[in-house]
Amino acid sequence: MTWREDLRSRKFWCAILAELLGTLVLVSAVLGASVPGPEEAAVGPMYPAVAVGVAIIALSHCFGEISGAQVNPSLTLSLLATRRLDVLRALVYIAAQCFGACLAAWILYLALPFKTTAEHFVNRVPIELNAAQALGIEVLCTFQMVFTVYSVEDQRRRDSPEPGNLAIGVAHSAGVLIGARFSGASMNPARSLGPAIVTGFWENHWIYWIGPVMGALLAGVSHEFFFARSVSRQKLVA
Amino acid sequence: MTWREDLRSRKFWCAILAELLGTLVLVSAVLGASVPGPEEAAVGPMYPAVAVGVAIIALSHCFGEISGAQVNPSLTLSLLATRRLDVLRALVYIAAQCFGACLAAWILYLALPFKTTAEHFVNRVPIELNAAQALGIEVLCTFQMVFTVYSVEDQRRRDSPEPGNLAIGVAHSAGVLIGARFSGASMNPARSLGPAIVTGFWENHWIYWIGPVMGALLAGVSHEFFFARSVSRQKLVA
Amino acid sequence: MTWREDLRSRKFWCAILAELLGTLVLVSAVLGASVPGPEEAAVGPMYPAVAVGVAIIALSHCFGEISGAQVNPSLTLSLLATRRLDVLRALVYIAAQCFGACLAAWILYLALPFKTTAEHFVNRVPIELNAAQALGIEVLCTFQMVFTVYSVEDQRRRDSPEPGNLAIGVAHSAGVLIGARFSGASMNPARSLGPAIVTGFWENHWIYWIGPVMGALLAGVSHEFFFARSVSRQKLVA
Amino acid sequence: MTWREDLRSRKFWCAILAELLGTLVLVSAVLGASVPGPEEAAVGPMYPAVAVGVAIIALSHCFGEISGAQVNPSLTLSLLATRRLDVLRALVYIAAQCFGACLAAWILYLALPFKTTAEHFVNRVPIELNAAQALGIEVLCTFQMVFTVYSVEDQRRRDSPEPGNLAIGVAHSAGVLIGARFSGASMNPARSLGPAIVTGFWENHWIYWIGPVMGALLAGVSHEFFFARSVSRQKLVA
Numbered sequence: 001m002t003w004r005e006d007l008r009s010r011k012f013w014c015a016i017l018a019e020l021l022g023t024l025v026l027v028s029a030v031l032g033a034s035v036p037g038p039e040e041a042a043v044g045p046m047y048p049a050v051a052v053g054v055a056i057i058a059l060s061h062c063f064g065e066i067s068g069a070q071v072n073p074s075l076t077l078s079l080l081a082t083r084r085l086d087v088l089r090a091l092v093y094i095a096a097q098c099f100g101a102c103l104a105a106w107i108l109y110l111a112l113p114f115k116t117t118a119e120h121f122v123n124r125v126p127i128e129l130n131a132a133q134a135l136g137i138e139v140l141c142t143f144q145m146v147f148t149v150y151s152v153e154d155q156r157r158r159d160s161p162e163p164g165n166l167a168i169g170v171a172h173s174a175g176v177l178i179g180a181r182f183s184g185a186s187m188n189p190a191r192s193l194g195p196a197i198v199t200g201f202w203e204n205h206w207i208y209w210i211g212p213v214m215g216a217l218l219a220g221v222s223h224e225f226f227f228a229r230s231v232s233r234q235k236l237v238a
Numbered sequence: 239m240t241w242r243e244d245l246r247s248r249k250f251w252c253a254i255l256a257e258l259l260g261t262l263v264l265v266s267a268v269l270g271a272s273v274p275g276p277e278e279a280a281v282g283p284m285y286p287a288v289a290v291g292v293a294i295i296a297l298s299h300c301f302g303e304i305s306g307a308q309v310n311p312s313l314t315l316s317l318l319a320t321r322r323l324d325v326l327r328a329l330v331y332i333a334a335q336c337f338g339a340c341l342a343a344w345i346l347y348l349a350l351p352f353k354t355t356a357e358h359f360v361n362r363v364p365i366e367l368n369a370a371q372a373l374g375i376e377v378l379c380t381f382q383m384v385f386t387v388y389s390v391e392d393q394r395r396r397d398s399p400e401p402g403n404l405a406i407g408v409a410h411s412a413g414v415l416i417g418a419r420f421s422g423a424s425m426n427p428a429r430s431l432g433p434a435i436v437t438g439f440w441e442n443h444w445i446y447w448i449g450p451v452m453g454a455l456l457a458g459v460s461h462e463f464f465f466a467r468s469v470s471r472q473k474l475v476a
Numbered sequence: 477m478t479w480r481e482d483l484r485s486r487k488f489w490c491a492i493l494a495e496l497l498g499t500l501v502l503v504s505a506v507l508g509a510s511v512p513g514p515e516e517a518a519v520g521p522m523y524p525a526v527a528v529g530v531a532i533i534a535l536s537h538c539f540g541e542i543s544g545a546q547v548n549p550s551l552t553l554s555l556l557a558t559r560r561l562d563v564l565r566a567l568v569y570i571a572a573q574c575f576g577a578c579l580a581a582w583i584l585y586l587a588l589p590f591k592t593t594a595e596h597f598v599n600r601v602p603i604e605l606n607a608a609q610a611l612g613i614e615v616l617c618t619f620q621m622v623f624t625v626y627s628v629e630d631q632r633r634r635d636s637p638e639p640g641n642l643a644i645g646v647a648h649s650a651g652v653l654i655g656a657r658f659s660g661a662s663m664n665p666a667r668s669l670g671p672a673i674v675t676g677f678w679e680n681h682w683i684y685w686i687g688p689v690m691g692a693l694l695a696g697v698s699h700e701f702f703f704a705r706s707v708s709r710q711k712l713v714a
Numbered sequence: 715m716t717w718r719e720d721l722r723s724r725k726f727w728c729a730i731l732a733e734l735l736g737t738l739v740l741v742s743a744v745l746g747a748s749v750p751g752p753e754e755a756a757v758g759p760m761y762p763a764v765a766v767g768v769a770i771i772a773l774s775h776c777f778g779e780i781s782g783a784q785v786n787p788s789l790t791l792s793l794l795a796t797r798r799l800d801v802l803r804a805l806v807y808i809a810a811q812c813f814g815a816c817l818a819a820w821i822l823y824l825a826l827p828f829k830t831t832a833e834h835f836v837n838r839v840p841i842e843l844n845a846a847q848a849l850g851i852e853v854l855c856t857f858q859m860v861f862t863v864y865s866v867e868d869q870r871r872r873d874s875p876e877p878g879n880l881a882i883g884v885a886h887s888a889g890v891l892i893g894a895r896f897s898g899a900s901m902n903p904a905r906s907l908g909p910a911i912v913t914g915f916w917e918n919h920w921i922y923w924i925g926p927v928m929g930a931l932l933a934g935v936s937h938e939f940f941f942a943r944s945v946s947r948q949k950l951v952a
């Protein structure tokens with residue numbers, strides 16, 4: 001399809017709405033699970049790990065066949081780099097994802113009983129770590145997650161009976177468990193952007209764009225190069 | 239079938255029994271998981287999140303093909319609004335769900351070692367939040383959960399190999415993780431009604447009816463309008 | 477087959493070994509997860525809930541097609557009552573289950589750093605509850621779990637794509653979350669017998685036989701009577 | 715294929731890379747989940763149990779069809795003993811697994827804010843236990859895990875619709891919940907080797923080689939002897 005046709009098609013706009021709603025729900029789940037109870041310390045990484053996993057499983061069922069349920073700019077850029085998405089669609093998806101994430105952060109901020117607890121929303125590098133350490137961990141977390149997405153896509157083309165949405169969900173949980181203590185394990189620039197805008201905390205924010213995107217590109221390219229079964233590159237969404 | 243035939247059919251009464259038993263088990267799981275141990279503070283949202291998720295997965299296997307395992311008045315009203323249930327069936331299901339939830343709350347209340355801990359059963363708005371904030375969060379939680387139910391129904395008609403019951407279960411868990419710190423994340427008027435009757439705590443109870451029903455209607459209508467693949471509206475249970 | 481043939485068949489002895497090993501692993505997982513760390517209080521019900529769930533999922537894959545992976549005397553008695561097992565097989569299975577559970581309790585007791593922590597192995601009624609309350613909760617927990625087992629068996633005969641082992645596993649988790657604070661949520665007489673023998677703690681032990689067996693019988697009979705799709709009663713294991 | 719051909723084939727080197735990357739991700743997840751937050755005590759066994767389970771599920775999707783996603787020297791040796799792998803492949807896989815585990819331990823050590831917390835990476839026998847107790851628990855944990863792997867392989871040859879990757883993942887979680895309080899529940903010599911090299915802590919390290927390998931061999935042999943359905947021994951990876 002040409003860009004002009006894309007912009008006129010109903011499916012295209014539904015896919016954008018899907019990315020927006022999907023990111024809204026994903027970021028709501030992660031942020032909601034990170035809020036500590038009154039007079040409690042910050043909850044450990046189990047809460048966001050479970051939240052991101054279950055939200056991704058549910059969202060993959062909701063939007064998997066509409067937009068691929070990418071809900072993550074780094075994944076979208078990786079799909080663009082491996083030529084499974086065209087440029088227009090990738091850019092519009094990323095804009096929708098960022099808008100959905102900001103909306104989620106803003107809704108949950110409005111509902112927060114104590115606005116100071118909004119600091120638990122933000123991905124930040126612990127004071128004892130330097131930026132390179134946090135960046136490396138973000139690359140590792142995102143690499144394994146995006147690699148799983150590509151593997152599941154590959155399996156689906158071969159009609160595997162294994163539930164791929166579950167695999168993608170638990171890969172997100174694994175990523176949070178790997179990196180939460182080091183860098184917050186965002187793995188998703190949109191998830192970091194929303195709270196940064198709402199709270200105005202931008203320190204080291206670039207890490208949560210560069211790290212996930214590097215990890216996702218590395219995963220996409222290495223999967224294509226070393227492990228892809230089918231050489232024919234099909235577009236994810238026709 | 240006419241109403242008269244419905245009332246005479248064995249399948250109809252089995253479906254009502256299924257809704258009653260299903261809600262009884264669901265509400266038992268959520269309330270049982272919310273009871274703190276002796277001399278402990280209230281357990282965090284992980285307990286009810288896991289409890290509601292696993293109970294829904296199990297119940298979907300038990301009653302999914304008998305009554306749809308709706309076990310939730312807001313979901314039933316949403317199915318009524320999207321014309322997948324008729325009025326008689328919806329009303330009788332809701333009555334059965336409320337009765338099952340009250341039974342569960344009453345059984346667990348009878349077994350409670352300290353009756354004062356029954357306060358952990360009740361959905362309440364934290365003192366720092368106003369009703370509008372809690373209402374908004376209930377709408378958001380229920381929206382994503384009911385949207386997942388509709389998406390899974392849609393997938394099932396196309397013979398997807400992904401396990402849909404798992405997706406519906408984890409969408410419940412995601413809902414609890416989003417909203418537990420804000421509004422208690424009931425997402426189910428029956429689950430809120432049972433403890434309210436047993437403990438006599440009715441403050442802000444309307445939120446747990448209006449919020450979930452609004453979220454469920456919004457999800458049903460938006461799914462039908464934007465994302466439904468098959469235009470033919472089939473009744474969920476014939 | 478006659479009893480005489482049964483006793484000579486290799487499959488029969490493999491099935492008994494499967495029940496023994498299965499119960500050994502199940503009870504190891506539940507008891508191992510209940511041990512608190514040094515200088516910690518008893519861990520909450522999340523540990524045994526997850527342990528029993530994951531162990532049952534794994535065991536259903538290991539032994540599901542050999543002996544049905546019942547690993548629970550109350551389930552075996554319920555299958556006997558609904559005529560899916562014959563008397564000899566049921567009795568021998570129960571003996572194997574009890575032996576496996578005792579072995580597990582004894583192995584973990586041998587490995588315990590502090591023998592006093594073996595008290596966390598035992599199912600006991602909290603001091604504030606009376607026996608009737610604990611009995612009622614055991615009936616409820618076991619009812620929903622065994623009902624799920626019957627429903628999954630029913631689904632399997634109709635080639636459902638939903639993963640039944642997962643449903644049975646999470647129904648066990650749901651049972652623990654319902655009843656752990658009230659009665660310990662054993663749902664399995666063998667699981668209660670093992671630690672009782674090893675620690676010599678027999679107070680209220682009868683509850684963990686009568687309760688689960690009543691719940692399992694109730695579930696089996698009500699499923700057969702109200703919800704069973706296929707009237708032909710097939711033996712679970714031929 | 716002869717050894718010479720193996721060494722020239724692209725698939726062989728991809729499989730080695732898969733084992734290396736897989737072990738890297740698995741060990742990262744387990745170690746990352748074991749790091750306590752600042753000023754916290756060591757987290758309980760739930761964190762590594764969930765981490766190992768979700769990582770194995772994701773990795774089985776990523777590398778299951780490339781190298782079998784063994785990521786565990788004891789499993790590889792067991793597959794060698796049951797003649798599903800040849801000697802060259804087994805040895806090269808084990809080398810790749812150990813290298814991947816060391817890499818993971820080294821990456822996470824580099825990123826650690828406080829190097830003293832690296833002690834939480836190491837599998838060690840609690841001071842109150844002797845080596846025989848820890849060894850026995852490692853045998854039990856690994857036995858049930860490897861037994862599940864064999865059972866799932868068996869099921870796959872018969873086209874079962876149940877999700878086998880999930881079963882293998884939760885069997886890992888069950889193993890950690892059984893043995894974490896006793897021996898650390900490594901079940902994987904590579905997972906123990908990596909931190910041992912990085913921190914230089916070698917006390918009782920032999921337990922984490924002998925125990926898992928004994929358990930895995932026992933599981934493989936007993937499964938083949940008692941429970942294998944198909945007598946034809948197919949190579950896992952051709």
